[in-house]
Amino acid sequence: xxxxxSLLVFALLLSALxxxxxxxxxxxxxxxxxxxxxxxxxxxxxxVGGNPGTTLGQQRxxxxxxxxxxxxxxxxxxxxxxxxxxxxxxxxxxxxxxxxSAGPTEVFRxxxxxxxxxxxxxxxxxxxxxxxxxxxxxxxxxxxxxxxxGQPGCLTGVPFYLGLDNNHxxxxxxxxxxxxxxxxxxxxLTVTNxxxxxxxxxxxxxxxxxxxxxxxxxxxxxxxxxxxxxSALNTGHLVWIGANVTSSVPGVLALGAPQLNVSAPxxxxxxxxxxxxxxxxxLNSLGVTGEVMPIVDSPGNIGLACNPLSAINALxxxxxIALLDRGVCxxxxxxxxxxxxxxxxxxxxxxxxxxxxxxxxxxxxxITIPAVRITxxxxxxxxxxxxxxxxxHSGMFANIGANPFVHRGADAFNRVWMYAPNPFQGGSxxxxxxxxxxxxxxxxxxxxxxxxxxxxxxxxxxxxxxxDIGWNP
Amino acid sequence: xxxxxRIILGVFVLVAVAVLLYAKHxxxxxxxxxxxxxxxxxxxxxxxxxxxxxxxxxxxxxxxxSAAAPVLQKEYGAxxxxxxxxxxxxxxAVIDPATGQLREADATDIxxxxxxxxxxxxxxxxxxxATIEPQTFAGPGGSVGVVLGEDAMSFMVVTKGPDGTxxxxxVDGKKAADAKIQAAxxxxxxxxxxxxxxxxxxxxxxxx
Numbered sequence: 272x273x274x275x276x277s278l279l280v281f282a283l284l285l286s287a288l289x290x291x292x293x294x295x296x297x298x299x300x301x302x303x304x305x306x307x308x309x310x311x312x313x314x315x316x317x318x319v320g321g322n323p324g325t326t327l328g329q330q331r332x333x334x335x336x337x338x339x340x341x342x343x344x345x346x347x348x349x350x351x352x353x354x355x356x357x358x359x360x361x362x363x364x365x366x367x368x369x370x371x372s373a374g375p376t377e378v379f380r381x382x383x384x385x386x387x388x389x390x391x392x393x394x395x396x397x398x399x400x401x402x403x404x405x406x407x408x409x410x411x412x413x414x415x416x417x418x419x420x421g422q423p424g425c426l427t428g429v430p431f432y433l434g435l436d437n438n439h440x441x442x443x444x445x446x447x448x449x450x451x452x453x454x455x456x457x458x459x460l461t462v463t464n465x466x467x468x469x470x471x472x473x474x475x476x477x478x479x480x481x482x483x484x485x486x487x488x489x490x491x492x493x494x495x496x497x498x499x500x501x502s503a504l505n506t507g508h509l510v511w512i513g514a515n516v517t518s519s520v521p522g523v524l525a526l527g528a529p530q531l532n533v534s535a536p537x538x539x540x541x542x543x544x545x546x547x548x549x550x551x552x553x554l555n556s557l558g559v560t561g562e563v564m565p566i567v568d569s570p571g572n573i574g575l576a577c578n579p580l581s582a583i584n585a586l587x588x589x590x591x592i593a594l595l596d597r598g599v600c601x602x603x604x605x606x607x608x609x610x611x612x613x614x615x616x617x618x619x620x621x622x623x624x625x626x627x628x629x630x631x632x633x634x635x636x637x638i639t640i641p642a643v644r645i646t647x648x649x650x651x652x653x654x655x656x657x658x659x660x661x662x663x664h665s666g667m668f669a670n671i672g673a674n675p676f677v678h679r680g681a682d683a684f685n686r687v688w689m690y691a692p693n694p695f696q697g698g699s700x701x702x703x704x705x706x707x708x709x710x711x712x713x714x715x716x717x718x719x720x721x722x723x724x725x726x727x728x729x730x731x732x733x734x735x736x737x738x739d740i741g742w743n744p
Numbered sequence: 745x746x747x748x749x750r751i752i753l754g755v756f757v758l759v760a761v762a763v764l765l766y767a768k769h770x771x772x773x774x775x776x777x778x779x780x781x782x783x784x785x786x787x788x789x790x791x792x793x794x795x796x797x798x799x800x801x802x803x804x805x806x807x808x809x810s811a812a813a814p815v816l817q818k819e820y821g822a823x824x825x826x827x828x829x830x831x832x833x834x835x836x837a838v839i840d841p842a843t844g845q846l847r848e849a850d851a852t853d854i855x856x857x858x859x860x861x862x863x864x865x866x867x868x869x870x871x872x873x874a875t876i877e878p879q880t881f882a883g884p885g886g887s888v889g890v891v892l893g894e895d896a897m898s899f900m901v902v903t904k905g906p907d908g909t910x911x912x913x914x915v916d917g918k919k920a921a922d923a924k925i926q927a928a929x930x931x932x933x934x935x936x937x938x939x940x941x942x943x944x945x946x947x948x949x950x951x952x
Contacts, residue, residue: 381887
């Protein structure tokens, strides 16, 4: 009886996610596991976080269906969307693991009602538009997840959190990962080859109509393959131009895009991409303005700042923005040493090529000056301009701050940046939002711990992008 | 008509009926209708015999390379009440046109009777090497489809940093996912080597 009651509560919880005015689709999780494993694992477990399952397998299935229902209450589809799902052993080591995978099984073009002719749409999306399943024999989405996660040798001690309340603590919230991966299955991706720029079988993806390079002024469907390949590497210039996303940006993303502005000398003046620090004061619109001076304490014109600065370096950065290099010791150690020498800010030059610059991790509540990371290429540009300087002056002036008129993760026209790192990153590129988006979005390439289970504004832009490509017309 | 003749004729009639039933069944299999699942009903695990015709390239790779022996035995065609597939079950009767007698069906006969053009189409697509242009197939209403493989799947990979923080990154394709795992492994080995030679800096190596 108790079990029935808890199931009833669970059913009510799920019904709360049932079709609303936003959307209505039945999404079925098709259990592909054999008896005794995966979704059928009989290991007894205690109900957790609103998940009433009393076996491991049932809890897994509940979490899958919960995530499916969130999407089911958001998307419109008359045909049932089937997600063929399994839990099975996937690649892992003690410190890393494939959590799972998901994606569309097929794409279709030139079906009746297609928003763009000659354009690939994922099976589930194409069928929703067509009004009936274009291939009833094939599930629209295939999903596999790791049955060994958290076991010895497979990200040891870090299992999936199977609760439905997002109270995952140090564990990995399965529902969040599922929401992300299912979104790729619904169409948050391009099947165009990002490395070569080649269309799949000669035709673009639905997303390609909305991928726009603000350097060339062309969308991906207007480019040659070579131009698309170059665009996929054009960090900070590949944006999404769908009207729904653009109009939703002010309600979702915060104002104050972090940036480094160099005002002099003219040869290097301009705006540079930065990775923000997890420590120190948050960047504000005023920011910190000062003269930039490098620290040099290692061979090769390198300034590691892993130890208290020498008298010469301390004299150089006192009252200035210190330029130093990544490597050997933690970011907080470097910035603290610069701060102790009187620096008012710190620019840490990456020691490996790549753009955009990632953030600076670490924690030290005693750090009071702002710090950001810049790319190796940008660092070398600035260092070259700093070659001629005195011991206390360089003539290079910069501001580390936040642009109060630009949303974080978008350009000045509210067009959200897509993830376009250089070098190209094995598939993460293009089919995700840029990591600079803030608050964090579900469809960034990395899952952040502060995500909610929402896929709509004001928390998120995933559904909004799907609307742009033709869902819920 | 003697008794043996009647028996032969009776058998022949039975076989003919079976052929007709089979042909009708095959026609239904080739149509786009499939047993619809009840979304609220518990999903029944599939334990049927593998059906290579309906496997995707991705699934095939998983079932042959993964250590998940008891995992999915039947792929996209899986349904609560699987339909018989003529090439692996079903009754096939063939009358030799030269003799007018029944004879054992051979591979050519079975191939000729195979009633699922859609599934055959998929087999052809999946058999193609990944390096060549993806093969398309005709869908309903003049649409054109392409079956996607493992490269179209998004993989979520998590790595634990030296300080214990987790990083979950989404990459496309199994190759990229495995490469990320290998990179994490190499990074860890390199890190261990560094910390052995530079013990004084060990505490400070987090978040470099």
